[in-house]
Amino acid sequence: MFKNFFPNKILSITYTKINGLVSLLIAVLVVGLIYSLIISPPDYIQGDSVRIMYVHVPSSFLALGCFGFIGVASILNLIFKIKFMPLLSKSLAPAGCIFAIISIITGSLWGKPTWGIWWVWDARLTSMLILLIFYIAYILTWKLVKSFEKANKISSIIGIVGLLNIPVIKYSVDWWNTLHQPSSITLTSAPTIHYTMLIPLLIMFLGMLIYTLIIFLMQYKIEVIKFKLKKKKYLK
Amino acid sequence: MLSKKVKTRIFFLSLSVLVLIAVIFFILKSLEENVVYFFSPSEIYNKTNISFNKKIRVGGLVKINSINKKDSSINFIITDLKKEIIVTYKGLVPNLFSEGKGVVAEGKLKDRKYFIADKILAKHDENYMPPEVSKALEKSDN
Amino acid sequence: MMDLDFFILGGYGQFVWPAFIFSFVSCAFLFLKVKRELQKQEQKYLIKYGEFETENIETVEKTQISKKVLSGSSI
Numbered sequence: 001m002f003k004n005f006f007p008n009k010i011l012s013i014t015y016t017k018i019n020g021l022v023s024l025l026i027a028v029l030v031v032g033l034i035y036s037l038i039i040s041p042p043d044y045i046q047g048d049s050v051r052i053m054y055v056h057v058p059s060s061f062l063a064l065g066c067f068g069f070i071g072v073a074s075i076l077n078l079i080f081k082i083k084f085m086p087l088l089s090k091s092l093a094p095a096g097c098i099f100a101i102i103s104i105i106t107g108s109l110w111g112k113p114t115w116g117i118w119w120v121w122d123a124r125l126t127s128m129l130i131l132l133i134f135y136i137a138y139i140l141t142w143k144l145v146k147s148f149e150k151a152n153k154i155s156s157i158i159g160i161v162g163l164l165n166i167p168v169i170k171y172s173v174d175w176w177n178t179l180h181q182p183s184s185i186t187l188t189s190a191p192t193i194h195y196t197m198l199i200p201l202l203i204m205f206l207g208m209l210i211y212t213l214i215i216f217l218m219q220y221k222i223e224v225i226k227f228k229l230k231k232k233k234y235l236k
Numbered sequence: 237m238l239s240k241k242v243k244t245r246i247f248f249l250s251l252s253v254l255v256l257i258a259v260i261f262f263i264l265k266s267l268e269e270n271v272v273y274f275f276s277p278s279e280i281y282n283k284t285n286i287s288f289n290k291k292i293r294v295g296g297l298v299k300i301n302s303i304n305k306k307d308s309s310i311n312f313i314i315t316d317l318k319k320e321i322i323v324t325y326k327g328l329v330p331n332l333f334s335e336g337k338g339v340v341a342e343g344k345l346k347d348r349k350y351f352i353a354d355k356i357l358a359k360h361d362e363n364y365m366p367p368e369v370s371k372a373l374e375k376s377d378n
Numbered sequence: 379m380m381d382l383d384f385f386i387l388g389g390y391g392q393f394v395w396p397a398f399i400f401s402f403v404s405c406a407f408l409f410l411k412v413k414r415e416l417q418k419q420e421q422k423y424l425i426k427y428g429e430f431e432t433e434n435i436e437t438v439e440k441t442q443i444s445k446k447v448l449s450g451s452s453i
Binding site for chain 2: 045046050079080114115116120160164168176178179181183184193196
Binding site: 048056105106211215221 | 391409
């Protein structure tokens with residue numbers, strides 16, 4: 001399993017494989033969109049605005065998840081100095097960043113009709129914005145710092161500090177009074193979403209997961225190629 | 237078996253992460269007043285350093301049968317099922333504002349029981365269901 | 379004719395549609411951007427090395443990586 005992430009393996013990922021994933025993604029998305037926009041019922045309080053949840057919740061979850069991986073990889077990277085670790089975590093950043101942006105934008109499009117306001121500085125929304133800033137800082141470090149070793153160190157530190165923010169985001173709704181509602185899906189108890197609404201949510205989540213995988217694979221291949229082009233001594 | 241080099245790295249990394257967690261914890265603790273988005277009526281009641289000319293937010297449930305509309309102003313009671321605060325407000329309320337549902341009011345306290353709001357936000361909970369299910373639930377409750 | 383309710387969504391259409399369209403457009407944008415970059419880098423790689431000799435690279439890489447892993451820990 002772990003071996004599949006070795007840089008040599010990624011070079012054998014061809015367009016046929018990626019295109020296969022893209023077709024799968026399109027199929028899942030079509031079903032997901034039909035469910036979330038047509039089949040699923042409106043909410044008893046929020047009416048049809050609840051449909052925004054089907055893009056908001058999966059993208060928020062994946063934004064957190066991707067940074068979680070980046071953070072853990074950063075720790076392993078600083079401790080064991082495995083060469084391909086930075087390439088791996090670097091490749092997760094673009095998808096995670098775009099999901100953080102989607103989460104915030106769709107969140108405010110959901111907040112306006114339900115709460116009556118686009119944005120508030122409550123703990124959940126603020127910590128989510130901080131996550132986006134960490135993503136941007138992480139990506140910019142790799143872009144702007146020319147030396148690989150230096151960029152690797154700085155970005156790993158950003159990854160680890162940002163990792164500490166993840167539980168703050170997750171539990172902000174429980175630790176403090178927030179305008180944002182608490183989590184509907186938790187590990188410990190049954191979801192508080194009716195199953196007719198849970199189905200589209202899970203399908204959309206699956207779709208976004210496949211999308212993340214596609215972007216990750218392509219980006220990882222880019223990083224490996226770039227790395228090999230720069231340091232040809234690793235090749236021969 | 238881990239080499240000495242790796243062990244020192246683990247040691248220093250965990251040490252700095254622990255220090256960082258402690259720092260963040262104390263910062264958040266000292267800023268608690270600002271981190272919480274609103275106070276409940278009970279918190280207002282028990283608050284020692286209360287200020288009447290600073291903007292604050294009060295949140296809780298809109299008490300059933302407490303909404304009183306006249307002309308352009310609206311009065312209602314925010315409750316946390318222990319303590320209550322009377323709120324008065326001029327202007328439009330969000331669609332989701334209704335009796336028995338969550339609300340956050342922004343404005344100034346006149347005294348511990350009376351609040352003049354200049355902004356009303358609706359707060360919804362984490363339960364999502366179709367209208368038919370909610371009706372069926374209500375029926376089975378009665 | 380399409381049902382107009384589908385677009386109005388009980389008055390919430392003006393929020394729901396932008397949310398879905400924004401998500402879709404930004405995902406598509408990132409996908410195209412990454413795909414273009416990948417094609418560019420692959421072109422560069424092919425010019426330099428001719429082809430993706432994964433087998434050849436693999437053996438070299440494996441020794442390289444195991445050396446890297448081992449250098450960090452003493453087994």
